[in-house]
Amino acid sequence: MPQPVRILVVDDHPLFRSGVASLLGSQEGMQLVAEASDGHEAVAMFRAHRPDVTLMDLQMPRMDGVEAIEAIRADFPNARIVILTTYRGDVQALRALKVGASGYLLKSLLHKELIETIRAVNAGKRVIPPEIAAEIAGHAGEEQLTEREMEVLRCVASGKSNKRVADQLDISEETVKGHLRRILAKLDATDRTHAVTIAVKRGIIEL
Numbered sequence: 001m002p003q004p005v006r007i008l009v010v011d012d013h014p015l016f017r018s019g020v021a022s023l024l025g026s027q028e029g030m031q032l033v034a035e036a037s038d039g040h041e042a043v044a045m046f047r048a049h050r051p052d053v054t055l056m057d058l059q060m061p062r063m064d065g066v067e068a069i070e071a072i073r074a075d076f077p078n079a080r081i082v083i084l085t086t087y088r089g090d091v092q093a094l095r096a097l098k099v100g101a102s103g104y105l106l107k108s109l110l111h112k113e114l115i116e117t118i119r120a121v122n123a124g125k126r127v128i129p130p131e132i133a134a135e136i137a138g139h140a141g142e143e144q145l146t147e148r149e150m151e152v153l154r155c156v157a158s159g160k161s162n163k164r165v166a167d168q169l170d171i172s173e174e175t176v177k178g179h180l181r182r183i184l185a186k187l188d189a190t191d192r193t194h195a196v197t198i199a200v201k202r203g204i205i206e207l
Contacts, residue, residue, distance in 0.1 A: 004031040005122045008051040010042040010068065011084070012060045016107070020055065020084075020114070027115055039063025043071045046079065053118050056101075058085040058092060059206070066095050073100045080121045084114075089203025090135035093128070103127035135202075143186050145204060152179040154205050157196045 007030060009020050017035050024032045034049045036042040038060045046054060054072070058065040065083060072079050082103035083096045093104050102121045105113060106129060117127045128136075145153065148169075155165040162180075166173045180192060189195035199205045 002029065004029050005118060006031050006033045006049070006052045007118065008032075008034045008036065008042070008045055008049060008054040010036040010039070010045075010054065010060070010065070011057040012037050013057075016057075020110075023111065023114065030115075030118065039065065039068030039071070042068045046072050046076065050076075052080065053122050054079065054081045055084050055114075055118075056081050058083055058087060058096065066099055069096065069101055070099045080124075082117055082121055082127070084110075087203050088132065088135070089201060090132065090139050092203030093132050094136055095203075097128070104132055105129065106132075139202070145183060145186055145199075149179050149183050149186075150205060152176060153183055153195060153199055156180070156192050157200070157205060157207060 007024060009017050009032060011017050011020070014037075021032050021035070024030045033051055034045040036045045040063050042054070042056065043063075056065045056068060063071075065085075069081050072081065077100075079100070080102045081100065082105055083093075083101050084105055084107055085092070086107050088106065096104060103117050103126060105117050105127070109129065120127050151169060152165055155168055160168065162173050162176045166176045169176075183189070183195050184191070187195050187198045189198055196205075200207055
């Protein structure tokens with residue numbers, strides 16, 4: 001008999017982990033070997049159990065999914081990790097894939113797609129939903145926001161005026177306005193509210 005695919009599930013929501021565990025339990029050839037609720041636990045559980053495939057949430061307390069992937073693959077470069085997330089943003093997906101994720105799956109596409117993805121990733125394949133791949137391709141080659149521009153955009157997203165942004169970042173209002181002009185141009189946004197909406201949707205910033 002072939003050995004079952006050994007799986008680690010990482011998510012900060014117990015009900016979601018329970019749902020995935022129930023789904024895996026109904027499948028022949030798959031075994032849930034451990035669960036974790038954040039990135040730190042994920043790294044510890046991976047070291048302890050050495051799963052064949054890890055299902056990793058993106059947004060978690062203490063250490064997020066991307067950081068956990070980096071930490072795991074630093075010691076286990078062949079680790080096969082699938083991101084499970086509600087975020088469709090191309091920037092989030094690209095970050096995860098750049099640090100070594102083998103797959104990226106939206107939580108709304110679970111059940112059949114999850115089982116197929118686990119089998120494909122365990123076989124050494126990379127799995128990316130077509131809509132996510134299209135988003136990544138659609139923004140390929142675009143100039144990225146600088147770290148300072150993202151700081152300005154986060155301040156704007158929290159409702160701060162230009163003056164308050166300038167005070168918080170210890171820069172002049174004119175400098176803030178200059179950053180905003182470049183942000184609007186890079187994101188092809190019509191105004192600051194539109195820029196925030198685009199940035200959140202793409203996963204550039206989080207609210």
